[in-house]
Structure formats: structure tokens, C-alpha cells
Amino acid sequence: MRDIEVGKITQVVRDLCIETNTRLGEDQLQALRRAREQEESPLGKEVFNRLLENAEVARRESVAFCQDTGYAVFFVEIGQDVRLAGGEIGEAIDEGVRRGYEKGYLRKSIVRSPVERTNTGDNTPAVVYYDLVPGDGLKITMLVKGAGCDNMSALKMLTPAEGVEAMKHFVVETVERAGPNASPPVTVGVGIGGPFEKAAQLAKKALTRRSGEPNPNPKLAELEREILEEINATGIGPAGYGGTQTALAVHIESFPTHIAAFPVAVNLDCHSHRTGSVEL
């Protein structure tokens, strides 16, 4: 057994919140630079210039590069040989979010309930998904999830007969329907398989992968490439002003499913695609 003090978790979560919101990841910067090279529309190229300049200013001034500093979403992998000491992990994460969003001058965007829309004032509660894994490590991955693009996400319960073609069509159709509202160039998280809620969760988790890193399964990696090509052929372009670069990456995560089912969920992320990870 290994003891981990939850106070340590609060500290790393606080730093993750600030870091992830003010410093665009190197993988995302590279993806933006590559897309700028490939973009054929002059106005589209200009949008890429501005996005990259914005990321630089934000980094220099330690301010958020997007005002929607989002839901604070965490994927936590806890080794089964870890004993959490000194408090409750959920509270520790919330406390980290509270401190990070205050100290980092980040926007507090969470309301108490969809019905009673009072701001909680500190961007809590965080959205946390736990996975128990072998070993005595603890890994915390943060996804800062803006709502504009999250709002354009979708889930469909396809039938096995409709199959892969229908899945591809649904992903492209979701990006097309979102158009400029999802703030392209988008990163597209796709979850397939499992029951209903599993597909949605996988779609979100797919967004935490390094930008453009293919799925290790060659068949799924091929689907990622094909879907990306189709999305970039829609013409939506950067900021939706028209162009050849609508998505930077398509990430598919898959899980076994039922003989009767082919669930597919699509979670979109905007050009301010923000992830960060820490291992304790």
C-alpha cells in the first residue's frame, strides 16, 4: 500500500487548472501550426494566425486564452494499492478547482442546477470520472470543457445493420450541424460501443488523447483518418468562415457492446482544446 495525502491532490489540481487554461498544449499548438500551413482560404489562414498569437499572449501574460474556462472535467486513474489519506478525494479535487479558478483569474461558469440557475461562484463541482487500475500510482487528467462546443455534441443508438457507414455519417453530420457554433477547427471525440452512457463518456475521454495520436487499433485509426478527411471536405473552415481545415483531429475510443447495439457519441471540442495531466 502507498499513502497519498489528498492535500497533495488539491495542490496539483489547483496548478492544473491554471496551467491548462493559460498555456495551450504543445501538441495543440503543433496541430494549429500544421493546419495553418494546409489551410487554403486566406481568411482561414488569418484565423489561425490570430489563434496562435492569442495563445502566445495568454502564455506571456498568464491569462486564460479563452474566456470560457469551462467545466473542470477530470479523469482520475487510481491504483488499487493506493490509500488516500487526510480527507475525501472528491472534496480535495473541488478545493483544488476552487483555488485554481480564483488564483488564476478564471471564469466561474457553473450554475447550481439547470433549473435553478444560480452560479456556484467557484466553478465547482468538478466533473470527475474514476477508474481503478492495478498498481500504486495516481494519474489525474484534466479536460477544460467549454460549453459552446459541448452543446453541439450528440449521441445516436445505431443498429448493427446500419453499421460503420452510418457511424461515419453521423459523426460528419454532427460536425456539419454544429458548423461555426462549435468554434472550429474542432477536435472530435467519438465513443462507440458499450451501453448508452458508456459511449458518451468514451467520447469525452477521447478528447484527452494527445492531438492527432491515432488509436492503436489499425482499423479504428483508419476510420479516424477517413472521418477527418470527410470533415475537412465540408468547407466549414476555421471559425466557420469557410476553408479546408475544419477539424484538427478525430479520436475514436471503442468498448465492447451488445449483439443488438451500435451506440455512437460525438463530443466536440473547440479550437481552444485544453488538456493536461499529472502523475503522483
Place this chain on the structure above:
Amino acid sequence: MSEKDIIRLQTPLAVEDIEPLRTGDVVRFSGVLYTARDAAHARMKEAIENGEPLPFDPEGQVVYFTGPTPARPGHVLGPAGPTTASRMDPYSPLLIERGLRGMIGKGLRSEEVIKSMREHGCVYFGAVEGTAALLAARVKEAELVAYEDLGTEAIRRLVVEDFPVVVVNDLYGGDLYREGKERWRRSVR
């Protein structure tokens, strides 16, 4: 983008200022913008329904759909990029009918809003979401005007210099999102 292609406009706007604008034009605003997003629009609708005065007279003004982050000490305003405009669709015609001349946001507008804009003379401008830090740097003054309890969603009066936008919907049926997409769409295989 060469400097000569940029149209510079001083706000508030007269109808004559926006008549020459066409979809795709690159514009820089200097002058006053009012921030308002979901909750502030809902309150303004309530005020109109109750016959109460609005926090500002929409005549000639430009509304910017944004909810800024808190300002760091020494900054006028925290990063403030545009939010999705379609959420304001149910409210926008109420302000457009009262003389609003411009809206800044991102994303598609409804047919009803576009019709109202053409009827009463109002243009929809796009700012690039994801350039929040750059946009905030163009804000020289920020003053709270109404609904302080809404926090980031309160109405603020901004004074901006060379605030960069693009014309999305002009007065003549032009739509940058539709036209841009048609121009760059291609078939796969």
C-alpha cells in the same frame, strides 16, 4: 490582410454606417460596445415586458455577446471572446426593433433574427472565439452598467480601440458562414 482593406467604424452607428458593409468585410470598431449574454438578455426581455426602462438605449448601439473572465490587477478586463450567438436569438429582435445596429458573436443566427436585422437595419459581426486575450487587449475602459449580481453575465459598457470583427450577416441577405462553406466545400473520393 492589408491595411487598406480594413473598414474602420466609430460606434455608436448610424444606418448609413452599416449600409455599405458586405459579408466578409473586415471591420475595426472604435467606441462603445455593450456586453450582454444569456441572463442579461433574459432580464432585458423582462424589463420590456414590464414596461421598465432598459439599462441602456439600444438605438445605434452594438452589443457584444461575451462573459469575460475576472480582470487581473492592472488589466481593464479579463479575456473576453464571443459566445454562441444563437442562444440570444429568442431575445435579439426585441433590441433590434429598438434600434440596435450591430451584434458581435460567433455562430449561426435564426431566420427570424436575420429577417429582423434586414427589416430594421442591424448587422451581425463575427469575432474569433479563441482569441479572448487579444480581444481584451483592445478594450480600453470597462464599466459595470447593470445586473451586477450576474457576475460575468452583467452588462458592461466597454470603450474599445480597433476591435477586430468580420461581417457575417449584412443587410442584403449575405451570410459568411453559408458562402464560405459553399466556396470551400469539396467532395471526397
